[in-house]
Amino acid sequence: MAGILHVVVIGAGSAGLGISYFLKQRGRDHRVLERGRIGETWRTQRWDSFRLNSPNIRSLLPGDSPDVPDPGGASTQHQFVSYLESYVERHHLPVITDAPVEELSKDRGLFLVATPRGVLQARNVVIASGSLNCPKRPPTAAELPTALRQLDSSAYRNAAELEQGAVLVVGSGQSGGQIAEDLALAGRSVFLATSRAGRLVRHYRGGDIFNWMTLSGYLDVPRSEIVLPSGKLPPRGLLGATHTISLQSLSTEGVVLLGRFLGIENGSLMFGDNLDEHMRFANESSADVKRFIDDYIRRAGLNAPPAEDDPAEMIAPRLPSPPIRSIELATSGIRSVIWCTGFRGDFQWIKIPDTIDDDGQPIHQNGIGFVPGLYFSGLDFASTRKSGTIPGIAEEAARLVNHLARRSVS
Known part of the structure; x- marks a missing residue:
């Protein structure tokens, strides 16, 4: 000793x-x-x-x-x-x-x-x-059939390691959005069950968004102003490491966007009617961060380039019509579920x-x-x-x- x-x-x-x-x-x-x-x-x-x-x-x-x-x-x-x-x-x-x-x-x-x-x-x-x-899964995960492979974002490595077939990604925060794009770029059929998560652009007004958030004090906002009314903390917003990722940009890459995952009922995967709400929240959260940075640039008298539209935010989404509220598991081709639903x-x-x-x-x-x-x-x-x-x-x-x-x- x-x-x-x-x-x-x-x-x-x-x-x-x-x-x-x-x-x-x-x-x-x-x-x-x-x-x-x-x-x-x-x-x-x-x-x-x-x-x-x-x-x-x-x-x-x-x-x-x-x-x-x-x-x-x-x-x-x-x-x-x-x-x-x-x-x-x-x-x-x-x-x-x-x-x-x-x-x-x-x-x-x-x-x-x-x-x-x-x-x-x-x-x-x-x-x-x-x-x-320690990854967290919703209680509904236990209801899915054993033939359906389930893994957490921390266990995902690449598309080739998954079973052949479509993949359901649950959660559209940082990990969910990035993994959905990784799968889509590998040519896999991807369904994304979205969540109420924010979004950030990668670059803004001539600089990296992280630099702006650091300089402006956005990252210094205290916990008391971040915590939700429920007492829980929000998920980290969707941010691509090298480029902007948005729900609408994912949809143009072939990712099928869905509302919140609700569970399984009579052999069908069920989803909420809140996709539009989730997309709107992501858009608004991105705009809020930009306004915060704009205010800082104005107060500090910085000579920053004017704001430009980010293509990933401006592109028109390709959404299922009518919205998908249920997917029959037996005929869907979905063989894997990746849970991007947080950690503890x-x-x-x-x-x-x-x-x-x-x-x-x-x-x-x-x-x-x-x-x-x-x-x-x-x-x-x-x-x-x-x-x-x-x-x-x-x-x-x-x-x-x-x-x-x-x-x-x-």
């Missing part, structure tokens, strides 16, 4: 490595525990054509120079994993791989972090395992009272747990719209480590 560490960081993805960087800068004795390899989730939960939605210039971790090749490019997951590995080497971060945490408990003021290699003791713990590693975190290994809520999710305020010395990094929408994204890591990691340091001297 090692001596008492100042901090144990759980997770060696981008969030955990950002925390480790600032801890090292402050000379804090710590270890970073990773269940598999560095960036394990990036390695195992992405499809083959996946690229980061944030441009290279916005995908840097703390301490790295912004002088990068192809600053506006979009890295593949493999390139990003290589970047994470090099980051650990260049900054000499104390990462221990193949060390899954089996249980986190607390005794006599110390955190006990149990792994197959033994138990580490620490005065503080930062959980950076993320809140998007796995925190059941935490055995400390007042740490996770009844839904098994962290109890925290801006990433600071209610149990002294416990922190959460990399949670989606933890404090702002930027939380949980790579561009948000540097700011969040610095803030949490500063809080941790103040606690240590109090």
Whole structure:
């Protein structure tokens, strides 16, 4: 058993490595525990054509120079994993791989972090395992026949790995839209059950949309202004990594657009009568973001190019007429269903009272747990719209480590 560490960081993805960087800068004795390899989730939960939605210039971790090749490019997951590995080497971060945490408990003021290699003791713990590693499916998924292959977006790799036949993609947020396009470009017959998800253009007024959202403060909008009346958080809007993807552009690529998936009834897949509403919401959300950026450009007195229409937004949709409300499964040719219906975190290994809520999710305020010395990094929408994204890591990691340091001297 090692001596008492100042901090144990759980997770060696981008969030955990950002925390480790600032801890090292402050000379804090710590270890970073990773269940598999560095960036394990990036390695195992992405499809083959996946690229980061944030441009290279916005995908840097703390301490790295912004002088990068192809600053506006979009890295593949493999390139990003290589970047994470090099980051650990260049900054000499104390990462221990193949060390899954089996249980986190607390005794006599110390955190006990149990792994197959033994138990580490620490005065503080930062959980950076993320809140998007366990896929969620609606209850209706259990009603589908076993002959129909079901997989989550995190398990999808490419069209060739699926059974021959048509594919139903459920959910039109970021993953759903990108995967539907990937399948369509591979020549597959695709049905897309849409959802109430926003949309973003890839480029606007001479710049990348992520750059504009960062500069304008759009990503700094607090969680309290984002959460829905139901108390739930909205899905991330549809954004193509290299180009704009819209429901209407998908329809012109042959994707058949449907309303929300409702389940199966008498052998038929059922869909809601809300496709028009979903398309309208996506259009309006894109317009809202543009207005936010326009206001910023005007206030800042920037000499930005005028706005131009994006072809992917302006193209006329090709919609089924009449709208499809049901599809008889036996004659549809659908052989696979890909669920793009969101994720949640796995925190059941935490055995400390007042740490996770009844839904098994962290109890925290801006990433600071209610149990002294416990922190959460990399949670989606933890404090702002930027939380949980790579561009948000540097700011969040610095803030949490500063809080941790103040606690240590109090």
